[in-house]
Amino acid sequence: MTAMQYMLTFLQQPVLAMLIRERNHAAVLLIAACILFGFALFGVSLWVCPVWTCAGIPCPGCGLGRAMVLFIRGEVIAALELHAFAPVFCAGGVVVFLGAVLPARQREGLYRAVKTAEMKSGITMIVLMLFLLYWGVRFFV
Amino acid sequence: MEAILYLAGLGSLICFILVLIKLFKKQGVGLGILGIICALYTFIWGWIHAKKQGIQNIMLIWTILIVLGIVINYVFGVNLWEQYR
Known part of the structure; x- marks a missing residue:
């Protein structure tokens, strides 16, 4: 399998479709x-991130839940400031x-429909890769 | 209390990684990455497949450690790190 074929196979994996x-x-x-x-709406966090608690380093998803809550409440700018992927995950x-x-x-x-869209465009895997990249940028910059 | 919270966090992280490895092996890279991003998904997947994957003990320990972390956080008011913003 060539690198190109491997890349295509990687991108064509259905993720949302698997959840559905x-x-x-x-x-x-x-x-x-x-x-x-x-x-979370009442300021109580029931989920303790294992990475954050142990190492003091935010995991890729740290802040996403709070950002999604802000987005649902209509505070779009605040949500995007906290985590840029909040709208994408709300849509998901x-x-x-x-x-x-x-x-x-x-x-x-x-x-x-979702499986076809994911396999043809590779959108979910691209979003997930961008998500990890965003975490790296947010963490190191 | 801080030491207990740290140990609970460490144990929780180890359990998370162990379940994540199973998730990658069983569900593929896509859902595996989702598991890294959303530890809650890994946690739920772990409980749903606990019996089939033979990870009941890991899930039980992970759940106990999470509850312990929450109790120490809220009842004793101990927080190792400033909340990430």
């Missing part, structure tokens, strides 16, 4: 996120939410 396909995962993830966000959350609540037939349609 496994309904239990999506549902539990959403319920947990709702509980965490609910507490909406897709996962639809995957968890839609009836089987519509969910199958959504799964196919």
